[in-house]
Amino acid sequence: MYHPRELYPSLGAGYRLGPAQPGADSSFPPGLAEGYRYPDLDTPKLDCFLSGMEAAPRTLAAHPPLPLLPPAMGTEPAPSAPEALHSLPGVSLSLENRELWKEFSSVGTEMIITKAGRRMFPACRVSVTGLDPEARYLFLLDVVPVDGARYRWQGRRWEPSGKAEPRLPDRVYIHPDSPATGAHWMRQPVSFHRVKLTNSTLDPHGHLILHSMHKYQPRIHLVRAAQLCSQHWGGMASFRFPETTFISVTAYQNPRITQLKIAANPFAKGFRENGRNCKRWELFIHSFMHSTNVY
DNA sequence: TCGACTCACACGTTTGAAAAGG
DNA sequence: ACCTTTTCAAACGTGTGAGTCG
Numbered sequence: 001m002y003h004p005r006e007l008y009p010s011l012g013a014g015y016r017l018g019p020a021q022p023g024a025d026s027s028f029p030p031g032l033a034e035g036y037r038y039p040d041l042d043t044p045k046l047d048c049f050l051s052g053m054e055a056a057p058r059t060l061a062a063h064p065p066l067p068l069l070p071p072a073m074g075t076e077p078a079p080s081a082p083e084a085l086h087s088l089p090g091v092s093l094s095l096e097n098r099e100l101w102k103e104f105s106s107v108g109t110e111m112i113i114t115k116a117g118r119r120m121f122p123a124c125r126v127s128v129t130g131l132d133p134e135a136r137y138l139f140l141l142d143v144v145p146v147d148g149a150r151y152r153w154q155g156r157r158w159e160p161s162g163k164a165e166p167r168l169p170d171r172v173y174i175h176p177d178s179p180a181t182g183a184h185w186m187r188q189p190v191s192f193h194r195v196k197l198t199n200s201t202l203d204p205h206g207h208l209i210l211h212s213m214h215k216y217q218p219r220i221h222l223v224r225a226a227q228l229c230s231q232h233w234g235g236m237a238s239f240r241f242p243e244t245t246f247i248s249v250t251a252y253q254n255p256r257i258t259q260l261k262i263a264a265n266p267f268a269k270g271f272r273e274n275g276r277n278c279k280r281w282e283l284f285i286h287s288f289m290h291s292t293n294v295y
Numbered sequence: 296t297c298g299a300c301t302c303a304c305a306c307g308t309t310t311g312a313a314a315a316g317g
Numbered sequence: 318a319c320c321t322t323t324t325c326a327a328a329c330g331t332g333t334g335a336g337t338c339g
Contacts, residue, residue, distance in 0.1 A: 112332090115301075119330070152298090199300085212299075250300050251332095258332075267331040270306040301337075309329070316322075 088237040090130035093220060096189045097125045100264060101243045108158055109246035110257045111216075117196030117207040121265045124192040124218055124244060131182030136225035139175035139185065141192045143208050146215040146245060153253035165211040168201060172221075173208060179225040192220075199250065210248045218244045 095101060100122045101109075112118045124141060131137060145164060152161035173195045177184065198207040210216060217240055224235030252258045262268045 121331090262332070265331070267306095267308060267329085269308075269331085271332055297339105299338085302335090304333085304335105305331100307329105307331080310327085312325095312327105314322105314324075317320085 088130075088222060088224065088235055091128065091222065091237050092130055093126045093128050093222070093237075093239045095125070095241045095244070096127050097122055098241070098243065101241070103264075104257070104260055105243040105245065107256045107260060108254055109244075110249045110252055110254060111197055111246045112252065113197045113199040113210050113212060113248045113250060115198060115200045115203075117198045117203070117205060119193065120195055120197060120218075120246075121261060123195065124220060124241075125189050126220060126239075127189045128185050128222070131186055131222075132224075133181060133183035133186070135182050136179040137182055137185060138178035138223040138225055139190055139192075140172050140178075140221040140223065141175070141195055141218060142170065142172045142221070143197070143210060143216045143218050144170075146217050149215070150211075151213050151215060151247055158247055158253075161213075164214055168209045168211065171206065171208050173206075192218075197248065199248070212248050212250050215245060215247050217242075218246075 104122060111120055145167065148164045149160040150162045150164050151158045173192065175190060175192065176194070177190075196205070196207040197210050198205075199210060199212050200207075201209055203209055219238055219240045222237045222239075252261070262271045
């Protein structure tokens with residue numbers, strides 16, 4: 001069992017992968033089944049992964065572009081299977097809290113982004129099978145734009161509203177247990193609940209930087225650590241779950257999303273109708289007292 | 296004027312150290 | 318002396334709503 005906070009105290013933060021490739025959003029490698037490589041990931045940059053994360057350079061590589069997804073949210077059923085690109089034969093990932101994600105996706109998932117960084121809810125929680133129990137792997141998560149549009153809430157639905165902002169520096173969150181053995185990762189679901197999203201382009205904390213009012217897709221990458229220093233970096237798999245697509249916002253736009261978040265997120269329990277912090281509930285009680293001449 | 300964003304706030308959950316018990 | 322369980326306070330994670338900004 002690894003104790004990541006003791007071994008790798010810096011690992012909770014995101015690591016910048018490098019500059020975005022020009023035009024990365026508009027193209028995609030032919031065929032989802034074909035694996036991709038990270039050509040910028042040369043050997044010297046990767047040595048530190050194994051010799052000590054503390055000294056790891058923030059610049060690793062740019063990620064490949066994402067295939068275009070349908071522009072509308074909450075209007076069509078999410079595809080049932082994850083889409084994967086990998087060169088780790090037999091390895092598969094499944095989204096543990098898929099039902100929750102689907103519930104949000106059916107409404108149109110929104111994620112709050114703040115200057116200080118905000119956690120994702122729901123978080124990406126996956127279970128993995130097919131790993132070599134003895135080999136060591138890293139789990140990574142990044143978030144990439146789905147399309148080249150900016151969105152606006154039009155009272156009832158999200159609609160494209162102009163061109164997207166220029167792409168921000170790509171960052172990747174490294175799961176704090178990384179690197180760990182395949183046996184460790186397969187023992188229990190892997191949760192990325194500590195990932196934080198920010199809209200601060202100068203964020204010093206390593207959070208994933210997003211534009212507000214843009215549509216994003218989280219991706220999970222699995223890297224076989226033993227092969228990190230090889231000339232080619234073949235042992236790698238990437239997964240994305242279409243139901244985890246979301247629109248980043250600085251304040252919730254769709255009231256149904258607010259309701260879902262309050263209902264499902266334990267940290268928001270104070271805003272449920274029986275919570276003492278529910279202002280609407282207080283106002284209701286207040287007006288009720290007035291209407292019944294209690295005051 | 297309006298939409299997007301920031302911030303302080305109250306409240307609940309999580310975390311981890313200290314204390315208590317076996 | 319050691320381990321497990323319980324307690325408790327601090328830190329953290331929430332959505333809210335008023336205010337600010339462009």
